[in-house]
Amino acid sequence: MTALHHKLFRDLSRMTGQMVAITAVLACGIATYVTMRASYDSLLFARSEYYSEYRFADVFAHVKRAPEALARSIAEIPGVAAVQTRIVTDVTLDVPGLEEPATARLVSIPARRVPLLNDLFLRQGRYIEADRRDEIVISEAFAAANQLKTGDSVDAVVNGKWERLRVAGIGLSPEYLYEVKPGEIFPDNRRFGVLWISRETLEAAFDMKESFNDLALTLSQGASELEVIERLDHLLEPYGGLGAYGRSDQISYRFIADELTELRTMGLILPTIFLAIVAFLLHVVMSRLVATERSQIAVLKAFGYGRLDIAGHYLKFGLLAALPGSVLGIAGGLWLGSLFTGVYARYFHFPVLRLQPNSYLLLSAVAVGAGAACIGALSAARRAVALAPAEAMRPESPEQFRAGVLEHSGLMTWIAPATRMIVRNLSRRPWKALATALGIALAVSILVVGRYTIDSVNYLVDLQFRVMQREDLTIAFQEPRPEHARYELAQLPGVLQVETFREVPARLRFGHRSRKTSILGTTPEDTLRPLLDRSLTRIEVPGEGIVLNSRLGEILGAPPGSQIQIEVLEGARPVRVVTVAGWVDQPIGLGTYMRAGALHRMMREAGTISGAHLKVDPRRAARLYSLLKRTPSISAVAVKEVALASFWKSYGDTIWISTTMLVGFASVIAFGIVYNGLRIALSERGHELASLRVLGYTRAEIGRILLGEQGLLLVLAIPFGLALGYALSFLTSHALARDLIRLPLVIGPVSYTYAGGIVVAAGLLSGLVVIQRLAHMDLTEVLKSRE
Amino acid sequence: MIPSTELPPSADLAGKEPVFHIHGVTKIYRMGDVEVHALRGVDLDLYAGEFVVVLGPSGSGKSTLLNILGGLDVPTAGEVHYLDHQLTGAGDAALTRFRREHVGFVFQFYNLIPSLTALENVALVTEIADHPMDPAEALRMVDLGERLHHFPSQLSGGEQQRVAIARAVAKRPDILLCDEPTGALDYPTGKLVLEVLERINRELGTIAVVITHNAAIAGMAGRVIRVGSGRIVEITRNERRISPSELSW
Structure with missing residues (x-):
């Protein structure tokens, strides 16, 4: 090991806290990358093996x-x-x-x-x-x-x-x-x-x-x-x-294809964000390191160390943070990946679904981690290389301060000197302050996105099962039945309310685009299945024309007012041209709606029904079920509460695993950013703060100056981060929009509080660590050093 | 003001080829809106094996002269030759190679790498040199054979400066450039360091250039160069060199 390597490792051990924070964020980034890519590869592989070996049909x-x-x-x-x-x-x-x-x-x-x-x-x-x-x-x-x-x-x-x-x-x-x-x-x-x-x-x-x-x-x-x-x-x-x-x-x-697309998208977006943060953190830490080591760099140069030696030395700091981060990330990613595939195996039924990470993925994970680290350390390494040795040997000249707006306005005279220092420090280097605030905001925003997934699924499930479906039970007939069948249903034990529906399979065609769907007949009197849009406003379907789910409208490219062709796939199979009366924005499915009367006219039928929604007396439900089991004309019975429970049973931990991963990682990032920000501030202000201590300031007072500056940034960054999180969630909801489900943009106040709270907690904890360091500050040492 | 002139080489230098030859060297710094003339047309030759003390008050340009000699800085105008190498106009890579192969630096504040032990600080230089000494041997030369594994923070100022000297000589440089080597040291320690420098110069034949504002040190030099306001004011030759132990200030 060369002397320069000794220096490298000793410097690293001096910066353990910061390097651990960076390594942790990097590990999170690599873990998401490995988790999602490995799950993606394994699903893709399992699917293609299964499809070819068991001859999955094409049409x-x-x-x-x-x-x-x-x-x-x-x-x-x-x-x-x-x-x-x-x-x-x-x-x-x-x-x-x-x-x-x-x-x-x-x-x-x-x-x-x-x-x-x-x-x-x-x-x-x-x-x-x-x-x-x-x-x-x-x-x-x-x-x-x-x-x-x-x-x-x-x-x-x-x-x-x-x-x-x-x-x-x-x-x-x-x-x-x-x-x-x-x-x-x-x-x-x-x-x-x-x-x-x-x-x-x-x-x-x-x-x-x-x-x-x-x-x-x-x-x-x-x-x-x-x-x-x-x-x-x-x-x-x-x-x-x-x-x-x-x-x-x-x-x-469709489902597995959507899942694969989602995995690929998220497997790209999330690691990119995480690794960008790693690069940002390394950039800040390394820039500070080069600044404090300027005279050391000058000595190295004076003794003939060349550009490559110096650049390599500082890039190695980044690489050494990257290596354990990558290893940890890969291990964590493989573990999470096996959890993911375990969850996938629960609802994608393959003969075999195992996590099959290939060596290429693992190598690329290491490369990606090293790449992020190099990008982060690059500008610091360049600065070290560019440092003129004769110049660097001299201590840095005092930072330049000029009288600003606050001074001229005379406001400053009203502010205590300590607060003045805070304000001047921030306003003198606004870009640096902005970058720190942006880092914190990014952490907040990732937390918001993580919580958004939970909120929107909760909302969607609630919307679907409580607001849109108000019935207890839905039954579907094997063949369409005459309308009077509703009276037979009303006679069944425990049935409190019957609301029949007519649903007709059809192919909609507009220009060269077509889509198979089914048209639901509605009436303004529907109470068990009211037709609602995303904002829960009741939609009235006009007497003529068809209302399309807006996603379907987009697929067909048929705006309101256009004429589309409907080819009914049942009964006499009429083909009609109908006007699109409007679009309705709904988060689930690709529904199309006509007034029941218009639908009957199109089908040339009088009051035919396809099924019914029922309200049921829970005390007599058991008897009703056993009767329905024996009713031959019924092909399907859906009990809402049971479906809801079943949803949470099968999806609960799926959602839990993925959002816990995201929220957990976002929390790590939040800590990484806030902690590093404070450590850098301590390193930059150490000299100044020690001088103040010598002048008679108490530890609490200098703590206030240091934490005040970072606290101010934190307070400013949080609202911005919440807004950024909202914007990122918006993008996520679009990136993940599918034909069958479109997660609504819903973020509850609890989530905003959570996101802000985690970051504040990170700030407080980091503050405690830094205050500990302030307590142990050796005043004479700090003043003696030239730095 | 006396124009900068160089006295003809004294008897033992006569006929020798200078190792360093600098001619008409000017250095202008820009400090914000102000131009600072650190050197104003300096001519100087340095010869193999000589011990030179450069005297001058602070701001006289002596550090700039040293930096230019050592290839740490480049002149604004003028020429610098080392043997048959032209240093003026040389690129960063060439200057780096020059420093790596020929120059040893000793600084006022030692500039040791705090995270490296004495031995490692010396090894830092021997690792990239062609025919270096053993780092431990270099440290023994400065009487630090017992403190090889101490970190700078565990060494006194004089010890740190001796590590810096060991670091500078361990690569067997052709020239040893010392910028106020005793500036941060107390009297006895300063003398100890000067003794080491004198011994290195005598035993290894390395050109030693010591810049200082302490006129007392001039007595140990072969030649004394006085600098003021960016010019060489006077060059004198000591007929009898005083041993550092006899110096007093």
């Missing part, structure tokens, strides 16, 4: 009923590689131990195992046996949520008849990577599951011999998805096709 379509022979014509569409027809239907299920009815998606599989599109991965048990028609394979998530094992049985209402189904195996399919009930966003694995069952059983039960109602196909290389979908829709239309769609509209694909 999906649902029809009412089509003859099996049509499959040959579909296979002949240019660009189609393989076609698989199926029978897919949703039924009500009675699961042992579950009071409410569950919904099962029955998916047909061949009686004998052959390679399929969207093939099954068997986790436990075995494939169904050809001669056992009551055997099923059930999805792993559903089995786990309901503690079902192979050999157990569940009861289902299959086409009006009770069937007892036996669990032969537990499995997964890439099609249900994200297993969520149609039309919902958050999975409820207790009440929704996928059941794979023999094709013959379903053909017999639903009278679908030689027919299918669902298909999946893969495309050959270079084929145009759009063209295939168009031709497919054309072929399926006579058979009640609901419109084919590609992977990007497939719910599982």
Whole structure:
């Protein structure tokens, strides 16, 4: 080890506190980078393995009923590689131990195992046996949520008849990577599951011999998805096709794709912010170090140390802070990454999902950390190199102060000398003061963003489950029913209020853009599901025309007043041109709304209903549930409170992990910035403060001068940081906006208080540390040193 | 004012080639709005093995002269030659190399690196020199063989200055430039340091240039150069050099 290295390590050990703070912030930055990149890489890898090995389809379509022979014509569409027809239907299920009815998606599989599109991965048990028609394979998530094992049985209402189904195996399919009930966003694995069952059983039960109602196909290389979908829709239309769609509209694909995008975005933004702060902190600390070591640098130069030696020496300070930070960050990142993938594995059902960090990622993490450190130390190193040795040998000339506005105004005479020092110090170097304040503000803002995620999810859930959905229970009919069905529902035990709805699947087209959605009929009398916009204002849908969710409006590029084409995918399948009456800004989904009367007219029907929202007497709910379980015409029942509880159960710790990470890291940053600011101030003012002590100032008085200056900056920076946090949250909400969920910009007063409070706490703690140092200040030593 | 002149070299210098040759050197500093003429056309030759004391009040330009000789500063005008190297107009890299290979500095305030021990402070220089002494040996030369592992804060002023001298000579420089080496030291310690400098000059043949405002030190020099207001006022040659122990002030 050279003498210069000895100096390096001894200087570092003298600056332990500051270096630890910087290393900690850097570790946080690297940890977020590694966590998010490693999770991203692992998810991406798991997805691509799963998709290719289990032949995830490219195009999906649902029809009412089509003859099996049509499959040959579909296979002949240019660009189609393989076609698989199926029978897919949703039924009500009675699961042992579950009071409410569950919904099962029955998916047909061949009686004998052959390679399929969207093939099954068997986790436990075995494939169904050809001669056992009551055997099923059930999805792993559903089995786990309901503690079902192979050999157990569940009861289902299959086409009006009770069937007892036996669990032969537990499995997964890439099609249900994200297993969520149609039309919902958050999975409820207790009440929704996928059941794979023999094709013959379903053909017999639903009278679908030689027919299918669902298909999946893969495309050959270079084929145009759009063209295939168009031709497919054309072929399926006579058979009640609901419109084919590609992977990007497939719910599982969509969710994981959105998650991957989010991981990639956040994996870029967060580490960038953190590492920028590291560079800023290092810049401040190193600049100060070079200033205090100017005569040492001069000596090194006098004895013939060259530019590279000097630059290298000071860059090494940064690198030595970066190295342990990177190592810690990588270790922390891998640990958090495994937590993340553990959480992902809970709602993305892969055969295997493991954190698989590659060596490239780890190397790049080290490089990124070193890069940030070098950028931070660069300007200080340059200053050291540029220092003229003859000049540097002399002590620094006193800083220049001039009479400013305050002096001329005469205000200064009213201010105590100590306060004057504070004001002059700050006003003499406004850029430095600004940079410190900006650093503090940045810490505040990151805390605000961290809290924003919590607040907005809370708000969204509250909005969705308490404000928008005021019913206790929603039921969906398998087929649209005449309006008088509402009276039957009202007769059911425990039902207090019935509000029916009409929902029609349709494809909306504007210009060359189109989107599959469903149109909901509304009336001004709706009380259980009032149509509200983001600001909770009730939206009145006009007598004519259609109201689009603004996100959908943006997707279609159809502003209010434009004429869009609606292709209904149900019943007589009318095609109509309708005026967009307006947009409604809602945080969830891509809904479209018409007045119920207008919808009926378009469908040329009188008072048909698709389902109903119910208010239920909780004391009689159990009896109602058991009745509903046995009602064949009902395909889905959603109990709101249960869905809410299930949401928090599955999402609670997910949100907790990611926001705790963010808020925890932001707190570290806050401490790092505030503590370093004070230490630098102590180093710069040490001489001055010691002189004041010699002149008879008490320790408390000089403490006030030092802390007063930083405290003033802190107080000024906090409101700015809160505003900056709001702006950053705004950007985040846009960066994370998805078709299905758009987190609203909601930040509660508690969060602002929290963000400000953490920074104030950081300030107080750092202040205590610095006061300790003031107490141990050796007055004669400080005065003797030339610095 | 007497114009700056150089006396002809005395007998033992006659015929020798100067190691340093500086001619017409001027240095002007800008201090805010004021121009300070630190040197005004200085001519000087320095010869191998000589011990030179530069005398002058503060502000006379002696430190500037030393800095220019040592390649720490460049003149505003004039020429500086070291053997056949032209130092005027040399770039930073060339000056750095010059300092690294040929010059040893001793400063008034020692300028040791506080985070390095005595031995390491010396090693700082020997590590980048071509034919250095062993750092411990250099420290033993200044009678600090027992204090190798002490930090500057654990050494007295005189000891620190001796470490600085050891640091300066350990690379076997051609010239030792000392800026007020006794300025911060008490009387006996100052004499001790001067003895060390004299011994180094005698034993190693290093040119020693000591600048000081303490006229008493002039007695130990071979030549005494008096500087005032940026000019060389007088150069005298001591027929009999006094040993540092006999000096008094």
